[in-house]
Amino acid sequence: MTTLVIAEHDNTSIKPATLNTVAAAAKVGGEIHVLVAGSNAQGAAEAASKIAGVAKVLLADAPQLADGLAENVEGTVLNIVKDYSHLLAPATAYGKNIAPRIAAHLDVAQISDITAVDSADTFERPIYAGNAIATVQSSDSIKVITVRATGFDPVAAEGGNAPVEKIEATSDAGVSQFVSREVTRLDRPELTSAKIIVSGGRGLGSGENYTKILEPLADKLGAALGASRAAVDAGYVPNDFQVGQTGKIVAPQFYIAVGISGAIQHLAGMKDSKVIVAINKDPEAPIFGVADYGLVGDLFELVPALVSSL
Incomplete structure (x- = not known):
């Protein structure tokens, strides 16, 4: 049993929600691999390799992955996902943009926004604005899951020493393109x-x-x-x-x-x-x-x- 975590990153560093997602993967059990899909993303891959509990980092580095377009990241994941029992992504705008596409292509039911792992096939997620907790069991061969970061304490960002393996990126899907990004700059914590x-x-x-x-x-x-x-x-x-x-x-x-x-x-x-x-x-x-x-x-x-x- 091996779990693939899709890392959220900025091509140079790993976003904090990835650490919480790795923590959820650790509760699932088995080996944890982390996918870094980006462009000139060696820095992010090296940061991912240091995350505690990660056994391997897969680096897909190509210009068409530079801006995290969901269609291109999805295609890259679909090339390798058959090797995994679980696929986890943070329940952020980034993860929620990619995971449903993968689940649809695999014809499996996505399990969204989990806050606890009961076993390798059973998970908890809030419903009714968090006023009730649903326990969801899945028999799908590949379980596609998004992780609510606040439900899991993050693993340590340092202490690991996982090898980085380069993999082939899918070609540009050609159905969307990056136009511009307006970023709010704050002097305060995110x-x-x-x-x-x-x-x-x-x-x-x-x-x-x-x-x-x-x-x-x-x-x-x-x-x-x-x-x-x-x-x-x-x-x-x-x-x-x-x-x-x-x-x-x-x-x-x-x-x-x-x-x-x-x-x-x-x-x-x-x-x-x-x-x-x-x-x-x-x-x-x-x-x-x-x-x-x-x-x-x-x-x-x-x-x-x-x-x-x-």
Whole structure:
């Protein structure tokens, strides 16, 4: 039994979600191979070879793989997937773009967004916005799975010494092409990998208040900034900031929710955080149902007071 993990990377380094996916693969059992599909991606392959628990790294290096076009990555995977019992990818935008295509070509049922491995053929995944957990058993010969990163502690990025084997990349599928990429540059930690997150909701009233109230607190804590869907829909911050079922799933060590009532959609994205602090003027707000600590009061007074005391 051998598992193939599709690495998410930027051609020079491995994205953190890959480490969580390798952790899930380790619970499945058997050897773990990691596929790095990219262009001039030797750096990413070398980083993957150092991941604890990885037995082999497969490097597919070709210009048509430079930008991670799903059709080209999928074709490369299909050339080798018959050698594997399991195929795992992180449940990020990257992994969710590739895995369903592979499952469809193999005519197997994809198992999405797993949070636990019960055995080599049985997995757990959240349903109904995380309010219930489904146990799914698969008899498919190749199990195609996406892994929710917050469900597994990452393996060590250093300590391994796996060999890197070059494999043939598929030719360009020719059905899509990379046009451009707009990347948001932040001086703060990336939201999905941050240890501390400060999130704001509609209670802040405006984008100006979001910046004025939350940024000083995030600066003091070295935290990433997040937001509820309501705050994003109101235009306070861009979509990248959204935490929730239709946004980003996070599980930091410390999560501060400011002016967020706690709709099910938002709770599904952050309730696995280790410590949750809620600040809201409504003592009946659902957010207090998952919070470890709650402050009831005017956020425009409480947050500046908190900042001044840090």
